[in-house]
Amino acid sequence: MNPKRRSFLKGALATGAAGSAMLGSAGLAQAAMQMKTNSMPTLILASDAAVEASFAAGVKAALSGSTEVTLLRTDRISPLTTVQKALQSKRPMRLVGMVDDATGELLTAMARSAGARMTWLGQHAADASQTRHQVISGQTAMGSALALGEQLQQDAAGFRFKAEQPFANKTALELSAARSGTTSCHWAAHLGHALMQPNAPVDAAYLPAQSKRLEGRFVSFVIEV
Amino acid sequence: MSQQTNAVLPKGVAASDFEAAINKFRALLGDENILVNSDQLTPYTKIMMPGDVERNTPSAAVTATSVEQVQGVVKICNEYKIPVWTISTGNNFGYGSAAPGQRGQIVLDLKKMNKIIDIDPELGTALVEPGVTYQQLYDYIEENNLPLMLSFSAPSAIAGPLGNTMDRGVGYTPYGEHFLMQCGMELVLANGDIYRTGMGGVEGDNAWQVFKWGYGPTLDGMFTQANYGICTKLGFWLMPKPPVSMPLEIKFEDETDIAEIVEFIRPLRIAQVIPNAVVIAGVIWEAATCNTRRSDYTTEPGATPDHILKQIQKDKDLGAWNVYACLYGTQEQVEVNLNIVKGALKQLGKGKLVTEAEAGGTEPFDYRAKLMTGVPNLQEFGLYNWRGGGGSMWFAPVSQARGSECDKQYALAKDILNKHGLDYVGEFIVGWRDMHHVIDVLYDRTNDEERARAKACFNELLDEFEKRGYAVYRVNTQFQERVAQSYGTTKRRVEHAIKRALDPNNILAPGKSGIDLNNDF
Numbered sequence: 001m002n003p004k005r006r007s008f009l010k011g012a013l014a015t016g017a018a019g020s021a022m023l024g025s026a027g028l029a030q031a032a033m034q035m036k037t038n039s040m041p042t043l044i045l046a047s048d049a050a051v052e053a054s055f056a057a058g059v060k061a062a063l064s065g066s067t068e069v070t071l072l073r074t075d076r077i078s079p080l081t082t083v084q085k086a087l088q089s090k091r092p093m094r095l096v097g098m099v100d101d102a103t104g105e106l107l108t109a110m111a112r113s114a115g116a117r118m119t120w121l122g123q124h125a126a127d128a129s130q131t132r133h134q135v136i137s138g139q140t141a142m143g144s145a146l147a148l149g150e151q152l153q154q155d156a157a158g159f160r161f162k163a164e165q166p167f168a169n170k171t172a173l174e175l176s177a178a179r180s181g182t183t184s185c186h187w188a189a190h191l192g193h194a195l196m197q198p199n200a201p202v203d204a205a206y207l208p209a210q211s212k213r214l215e216g217r218f219v220s221f222v223i224e225v
Numbered sequence: 226m227s228q229q230t231n232a233v234l235p236k237g238v239a240a241s242d243f244e245a246a247i248n249k250f251r252a253l254l255g256d257e258n259i260l261v262n263s264d265q266l267t268p269y270t271k272i273m274m275p276g277d278v279e280r281n282t283p284s285a286a287v288t289a290t291s292v293e294q295v296q297g298v299v300k301i302c303n304e305y306k307i308p309v310w311t312i313s314t315g316n317n318f319g320y321g322s323a324a325p326g327q328r329g330q331i332v333l334d335l336k337k338m339n340k341i342i343d344i345d346p347e348l349g350t351a352l353v354e355p356g357v358t359y360q361q362l363y364d365y366i367e368e369n370n371l372p373l374m375l376s377f378s379a380p381s382a383i384a385g386p387l388g389n390t391m392d393r394g395v396g397y398t399p400y401g402e403h404f405l406m407q408c409g410m411e412l413v414l415a416n417g418d419i420y421r422t423g424m425g426g427v428e429g430d431n432a433w434q435v436f437k438w439g440y441g442p443t444l445d446g447m448f449t450q451a452n453y454g455i456c457t458k459l460g461f462w463l464m465p466k467p468p469v470s471m472p473l474e475i476k477f478e479d480e481t482d483i484a485e486i487v488e489f490i491r492p493l494r495i496a497q498v499i500p501n502a503v504v505i506a507g508v509i510w511e512a513a514t515c516n517t518r519r520s521d522y523t524t525e526p527g528a529t530p531d532h533i534l535k536q537i538q539k540d541k542d543l544g545a546w547n548v549y550a551c552l553y554g555t556q557e558q559v560e561v562n563l564n565i566v567k568g569a570l571k572q573l574g575k576g577k578l579v580t581e582a583e584a585g586g587t588e589p590f591d592y593r594a595k596l597m598t599g600v601p602n603l604q605e606f607g608l609y610n611w612r613g614g615g616g617s618m619w620f621a622p623v624s625q626a627r628g629s630e631c632d633k634q635y636a637l638a639k640d641i642l643n644k645h646g647l648d649y650v651g652e653f654i655v656g657w658r659d660m661h662h663v664i665d666v667l668y669d670r671t672n673d674e675e676r677a678r679a680k681a682c683f684n685e686l687l688d689e690f691e692k693r694g695y696a697v698y699r700v701n702t703q704f705q706e707r708v709a710q711s712y713g714t715t716k717r718r719v720e721h722a723i724k725r726a727l728d729p730n731n732i733l734a735p736g737k738s739g740i741d742l743n744n745d746f
Contacts, residue, residue, distance in 0.1 A: 080603075101613050102606035105271070109316055109383060112268030112323055113336055115257075115288075119264045121271065123615045125671040127524065132671035136270055136278055138231075138263030160673070166270055166282035167231030167263035216520065217613025217669065224264075 038196060040224070041068040043086060045097030045107075047218065048075045053208045054185035055098040055220070058192025061206035074099050083107060087114035087225055095223040096195055098124075098188060104219025111223045120144060120195055120222040126183050126215045130158040133187075137163040137173070141222075143198035144191075149175050151190040156181025185214035195222050231263045233284040235307045235329040243284065246305040250287050253297045258337075260286040269315075269323045269332055273617040273670070274703040275680040281324035281702065283310070286332040292457045296417045298333055299455070302732040303415070309333045310734050311455050313355035313388035316380055319617040319665065320392070321702035326736040333455070342458065343434075346371045349463045350408065350434035355387045355456065360601045362386070373463040374599035376400040381601035387459040391449050393699060395654055395661060397596040399464060399553065401502030402656060406462045409433040410445055412454030415728035420454060434460035450699065451720075452734035453727045464599075467553035471563065472594035474579040475570065476544030480507075482575065483635050484628030486546055487653070487660070489573045491626045494655050498565050501597055504549045505631075506589075506652040508534050510665070511543045513611035513650065514604050515588035520613075528643040547589075548576070551597035611650065614669025616679055618704075620686050622695040624660045634662050634695065641689060642666070645682035646675070661698065687711070702736070709739025714746075721746035 044059050046052040056071055063069060072079050079099075086093050087110060099107065104123075111118050122135040131152065137145045145163040152159040156179060163173040185208055193202040234243050250259050260266055261284075269286055270278050289295045302309045310330040315323030325332055339356030344365065351362070359375055360382040366373050375381075376396035378389050389396075390403045400406045410422045423439040424432045437443065448454050477486055486505055493499045509529070522533050538545060550566070552559045570576050584590035592604035609617060620638070624630040631653055639649040642664075651664035666686075668679035687707060690696065696711040709717055720740050724731070731742040 101609040101615055104615070105273075105318060105609055106383070106603065106606060108268050108271045109323075112271075112315060113383075115260075115265070116268075117262070117264040118267040121267050123671050125614055125669055132669075134671050136267055138267055140264060160671075162673075164278050166277075166279040167233055167266065169232045172277070215524075217610075217615075217671075219615065 038063060039067055040092055040094045042070070043082070043093065043095045044069065044071045045079055045083075045095065045099055045103075046071065046073055047099045047103065048073070050185060050212070050214045051098045051188065051218070053212065054188035054214055055192040057206050057208060058189035058194075058202060059096055059196055060192075061189075061203050062193045062196030062200070074103055079103065080106065080110070083110055087111065087116055087223075089225065091225070093225045095225070096192070096221070098192070098218045098220045101217055101219055104221065107221065107223070108219075111221075114225070117224040118221060119224060120220065122191070122220040124188075124191075124218040124220060126187070126218075128215065129180060129182060130160070131155070131183055131187055132160045133162070135163045137165050138167055144194045145173065147194035147198040148187070148191050149173065151187060151194070153177065155179075155184070155187060157183040159187075183213065183215070185212045188214055188218075191220060195220070231261065231266065231284070233282055233329055235284050235331065236327065238305060238307055238329075242305050243307070246301055246307055247285060249301045249304075250285075250298065253301065254287055254289060254294055258288040258290070260288075269325075272322055272324050273319055273615060274321065274701050275616065275618070275668070275670070275676040275683075276703045280328055281321070281326070282328050283325045283332045284329045286334050288334045288337050290337045292411070292413065292419065295333070295335075295413045295455055295457055296419070299413055299415060299417050299732070302331075303730050306730055306732065307331055308732055308735050311335065313391075314358055314383060314385040315388075316384045317388065317392060318380055319619045319701065320699065324702070326702040326705065326734060330734070335457070338457065341365055344371065344373070344463070345434070346373060348435055349373060349465055350460060351386070351463055352409070352434055352458060352460045353386060354458060356385065357387065358383055358385045363599070363601050372466045374398065374466040375601075376403065376406070376464065376599065377596075377601065379596065379605035380603065381596070382603055386461055387456060390459060390461060391456050393449050395502060395656075397502050397504060397549075397593075397654075398551070398599060399500040399502075400462065401654070403461070404446070404449060407445060407459065408435065408437050408462055409458075409460030410448060410456050411458035412448055412456050414454045415730065415733050419457075422448075434462075447723070450738050452737040452740055453723060455733065466599075467555075469552075469554060469556050469559045470598045471552040471559050472581055472590075472597050473550050473552065473563075473566070474584060474590055474593070475548040475550070475576045476579060477546040477548070477576050478544060480545040480635075482546055483653075484632040485573060485575070486548060487626060487628040487631045487655070489569055489576075490548065490550075490655055493566060493569060494626070495657060498562050499550045500553060501551045503655040504593070504652050505655065506547045506549065507649060508538050508543050508545050508547075509611060509648055509650045510608065510652050511547050511589045512537045512541050514592060514607045515541060516607055517541060517611070518613070519611050519648075527646040529648050544577070549593040549597065551594075608650065608665055608667065612648070612667045612669060614671050614675070616666075616668035616670040616676065618666040618679065618683055618701050619699070620664040620666055620683060621697045621699050622662050622690050623698050624662060624695060626655055626658050626660050631660060631662070633693070634690070637689060637693070638662070638664055638686065641685050642682060645678045645685070647679065647682055705736060706739045706744075717744075718746050
């Protein structure tokens with residue numbers, strides 16, 4: 001573990017929020033699960049070109065070359081039929097995405113209706129000089145939440161980050177920084193990567209140019225069938 | 226076997242008792258119908274209300290597939306005093322979605338009870354289970370070429386008639402007052418008994434779906450927006466599909482036109498010249514449902530200025546108010562009624578009438594036409610992208626169908642919303658003599674300051690409307706106790722007396738509509 005990360009985790013643990021998800025047995029279980037799930041066929045949903053270039057690029061960077069990956073741009077094709085088919089198929093599959101609010105509501109409802117596992121659910125806002133992130137963090141997602149928090153600490157822009165842990169008797173992990181730098185789309189690339197591999201750094205070659213902007217409101221998710 | 230990976234417990238229930246109850250649920254329903262893992266429960270926590278998610282986090286979700294299993298669930302809940310929040314399709318967006326009303330309640334999800342038990346095309350009746358969706362019904366009607374038309378709420382494809390009717394939701398056709406069209410319920414009571422309303426208790430009777438009242442007290446309404454029983458079957462009436470449906474839009478230029486619009490519509494509506502639940506939608510509602518985002522015009526925080534709304538109105542060819550109505554019948558009937566509408570409009574001296582020939586194939590006309598002619602769609606989800614950020618609360622006061630009332634409500638609502646930096650995103654739905662004034666309080670949940678403002682705004686809306694004699698007919702689960710207070714102590718005492726009689730262990734959805742035996746009544 002690099003020193004920056006160690007320091008970040010230490011800070012998060014000091015808040016009592018992070019618990020032992022990363023460092024304890026649950027963290028090991030999560031790592032084992034990720035090895036298993038990273039070979040699952042993966043459908044990536046991206047709301048537009050900017051999300052494809054950042055979030056989806058991060059997801060792809062984290063997956064091994066042998067993983068079957070399909071990308072669906074929801075601004076071009078309604079994802080509902082494809083997602084419904086995936087949810088109803090008996091085939092193990094993972095759906096990972098960053099979409100607009102309307103699509104996010106619908107896909108969450110569809111996942112619930114199908115009885116699928118939702119290992120991550122996040123709500124994101126990116127304005128010119130600040131990003132905001134609220135995630136629902138279950139046990140298996142805490143590593144991804146910490147990885148996103150760690151990345152945000154390194155960004156030039158200000159941010160607010162809150163990981164609610166509604167299924168634990170723990171306070172939410174909250175981080176923030178007031179900065180005047182401009183937001184970029186790097187957080188989304190790191191998020192995509194962290195959702196697949198929270199313990200590994202993203203390969204810079206997959207990152208979009210630092211100057212690329214990503215503004216708007218988004219819902220991120222990982223659904224496993 | 227899925228192990229529990231969350232620490233949420235029902236209020237007042239010891240971990241050992243909860244574990245014992247879960248084991249009994251497993252034996253009753255099978256492992257696959259018991260969700261206790263946080264990953265399985267996360268979709269049940271997607272709320273749009275301002276409070277933290279933890280307030281509405283379930284301890285477990287269980288799915289039943291039969292009435293007998295629902296009875297079994299209720300028995301176990303009684304044994305361990307476990308509160309159970311029942312959902313049908315769970316798509317009550319903006320009113321609490323699929324999340325339980327209180328932390329720790331288990332969710333009884335009836336999505337798998339999704340049989341269309343009967344549709345009678347001659348009598349125009351249906352009997353369905355809780356998990357049946359409008360899309361499912363629509364497909365059935367189309368596949369079997371039945372001469373029937375559905376009425377549904379806006380999230381039509383994925384919502385269902387049982388849940389919508391039990392929450393007294395409304396639609397946009399002549400059958401839009403859904404509870405009025407309800408005919409016969411089957412309910413599992415807290416003691417496990419099965420109670421059928423109307424004619425349903427008479428063995429061998431076949432009039433359950435055609436005669437509402439039965440004999441003696443008629444209790445159907447008591448079970449809606451309530452927690453006295455779990456509805457496992459619902460009968461309702463379906464409109465015969467008319468040979469001709471003519472959707473219409475009338476655009477009005479100025480926001481000050483609202484009073485005159487209502488005075489123009491009311492006589493036509495009461496006389497059934499326009500028989501459907503007419504909608505009078507504001508400019509942002511219509512812009513959002515044709516995929517316009519606030520950020521397309523401004524990224525400044527706060528309420529969207531009027532000059533921008535005027536620009537949107539112009540760019541999208543919308544009215545400040547957009548009236549949607551539909552005429553039904555034979556060609557002759559429709560033509561007669563169209564002439565009456567045109568005559569009234571001429572007398573009014575304002576408003577531009579738009580027909581399908583002119584606006585067909587464009588949004589928002591198309592999705593409105595679909596809502597009024599019984600074709601499910603999801604176009605209205607565009608509202609959630611207007612401001613974005615996942616916050617939405619329906620503020621839905623009712624009023625008389627009078628222009629002066631609507632004028633007053635509109636001005637008051639807009640003032641309060643704008644004061645809190647939020648937009649008026651509203652529509653009036655014209656009932657026979659009432660107006661449902663439906664406002665979507667949209668805000669960004671990722672912004673704690675905006676969440677606090679939205680909450681304060683909602684409280685102020687409730688307070689200020691109440692001071693003027695208005696109350697909402699339905700509300701999200703984080704405000705249900707507050708709204709119950711608007712309706713007075715006597716009503717609440719009666720409701721709690723019924724609760725004590727029917728559900729002494731307080732297991733069925735405590736808190737629903739403010740009814741909870743832990744309250745001091």
